[in-house]
Amino acid sequence: MQHALPAVPAALIEQLRAVVGETGVLTGEEVAARYPGYFMDRIAADAIVRPRTTEEVSAVLQLCNAAGQPVVVQGGMSGWVRATQTKAGEIALSLERMADIEEIDTVNRTATVQAGVILDTLETALAEHGLTFPLDLGGRGSCQLGGNASTNAGGMRVIRYGMMREQVLGIETVLADGRVISSLNQMIKNNAGYDLKQLFIGSEGTLGVITRLVLRLRERPTSSNTAIVCASDFSQIVDLLRFVDQGLGGLLSAFELIDNNFYNVNTGAGKHAGPLASDKPYYAIIEMLGSQQDRDSELFETVLGEAGERGYFDDAVLARSETQREQIWNIREDLEHVVREFQPFYAFDVSLPVGRMQDYIAAVTEKLKGRWPDSKIAFLGHMGDGNLHIAIGAGGEDDRHGVEACVYEPLRPIGGSISAEHGIGLEKKPWLDVSRSADERKLMKDIKQLLDPGNILNPGKILDLHP
Known part of the structure; x- marks a missing residue:
């Protein structure tokens, strides 16, 4: 349970201003105006502190730790579990001004970025180098890479590239007491002791503040093939998944399920055009990304043709243009309706x-x-x-x-x-015992106690440090 906190002392606010500059601290109406009507994470902090460098983050956390001041790290604010929710008496630490792409290494295929870089911004910068950072999710235009790591983001292409933790080679993190742990590893293989970055990836800002990252890049796909299929029975979709994954030889990049209820909510008059009949129980979007359009299209159509002959779906529509591809994906990604x-x-x-x-x-x-x-x-x-x-x-x-x-x-x-x-945040905390044993939850608390004994980093999220 979260209890009411005393107001952040004015003296501490002034100390923070001395670190990050006059415009680096927002208070009063400036805080409330940041996210008007935001439906998922209520912004009620006494102040938003906006550092520009890791050194400033370190100095901010040293001051807050000494004062016992709770701090909640905020990124692009596109999360769904209230992990960045703040209340009166807390400080929000925004990394929005730490938005530099420091290096794109085309030889080693890595990018070193500050935590506030927006996912879509990095992808745009990589395009001219023929590279990609393949994390892809609905919030791509607003989510920040530090937040993606802090929440271990997934998205559409996990089946091919893995979660965020599989795509991060190194990170720099500031601990609650201001210590900077700089582990900006640039190698895929580095088995020298504990992989400390994994402690912070997925920890939702409860163990440290991620300030910089080294990301693994991939060659940019130059071909894409997309289809939507429908099926009368769930077993067809299960068989189809295995068949296309094997048949496409490692190029399957997305396999998205949509049931009849969602399909009908998003298609029809005044909504998205439904490419298939609306009476089937299940639909699936299949996407293949590759490097040679003609060859890949032939393979894609051959594999889907064989799958249809085997009865793994009832009907299918293949996208013949980028516009048609977007129309198919809009059915899956649009949540407005x-x-x-x-x-x-x-x-x-x-x-x-x-x-x-x-x-x-x-x-x-x-x-x-x-x-x-x-x-x-x-x-x-x-x-x-x-x-x-x-x-x-x-x-x-x-x-x-x-x-x-x-x-x-x-x-x-x-x-x-x-x-x-x-993630867990506040939303799922009461149900953590469904998926984590008592021993696991106790070890999580022990790690939190070790790294943040004052419990100032995102307190009350994921788990309560004290019963």
């Missing part, structure tokens, strides 16, 4: 073995409809890596716990995760 039509709106992000998905979908639907017969529910997500997103409109404003129980409790007996890629 589902947020408006599913009220009160709840969004979930879970992970489980692909072989368990059909039974899990049925169990969640049965529990939800059993309690709220008029509820709305839709499933979609990165099926290729076992990640389901669930959109629900059910109950009233006071029914959150009951809705969450319908989603999370069925994960318990199958060893599923309450968070595939969004």
